[in-house]
Amino acid sequence: MSSPPISELSDRARDIFRLVVEGYLESGQPVGSKTLASDASVNLSPASIRSVLADLEQIGLLAAPHTSAGRMPTDSGLRMFVDGMMRVAAPTAEERAAIEKRLAEPGPIEQALEQASTVLSDLSGAAGMVMVPTREARLAQFSLVNLGQGRALAVLVSEDGGVENRVVELGEAIAPSVLEQASNYITARLAGRTLADAASAMRAEIKAGKSQLDVASRDLVERGLAVWSEDAAQRPVLIIRGQAKLLDESAMGDIERIRSLLDDLENKQSVAELLDSARDADATRIFIGSENRLFALSGSSVIASPYRDREGQVVGVLGVIGPTRLNYARVVPMVDLTARSLGKLIG
Incomplete structure (x- = not known):
């Protein structure tokens, strides 16, 4: 009815x-x-x-x-x-300061994503969730630094100034000239491209025999690309913090529902798909209990908002999940503020 x-x-x-x-x-x-x-x-x-x-x-x-x-x-x-009927309450000065302070802490973007998830959990009393941005940064420079003992440090620098490092296992000593040749070759083909685009172009060039690399340098390029590709595949699609907050005193009388919710949260891919459905929303979306198949049994609500980069492109979604008795009027603007604050950090 x-x-x-x-x-x-x-x-x-x-x-x-x-x-x-x-x-x-x-x-x-x-x-x-x-x-x-x-x-x-x-x-x-x-x-x-x-x-x-x-x-x-x-x-x-x-x-x-x-x-x-x-x-x-x-x-x-x-x-x-x-x-x-809901009368939305703007975040308090204390809530606004807490969000902006946590996101202003120096560090890589992954740390900001974790901080966003954590501060949402802390302020809402529910679990905070942040989808990792799917859009890859465009890259500017690549270098290989000899660490000795058959290892090298691969350093990627993005156009927005972000720096990421990975250790490449070489298995044997490599001459400095080989490291330099491989670094220059990769950098020349990275400019303005994502790693996936650059890797595809380099592999095609090497396979077609069009590269000027010697055997040792080709092997080193392949090893470096393999390390980055494997890392990208293993990155989490979703960061969830504060699950323990779902086990408050009021939840003890409904422990089966909470157990069902925690089981749902273990399936991060399904949760990420739910959040992704809010990607095209103009404003914060609210999913209540049985309205969503994933959380129908646990009777939980999700409040989600997309966050955008400086060009206005949606790169991810964040939000909170908790019992249907969430304080929607307070949490909705909190999620919206966090999304806007996080977006300012995304290049």
């Missing part, structure tokens, strides 16, 4: 519904008629309140758990509240 639009509810039904949802989101517990009757804004008798609650339950906006006389919103009720 589909729920009626909010405009079809009477004023008193809207008021009671809003108080139930807000009370549930604040406490995580069903809200009873006695609690509602004690609210100064409610000008109804307990009997009238119970009648309104019954009507809201009948149309699928509220539910009554077996263990309580109170009511709590259904997934449909939460969706109606989020879309039509």
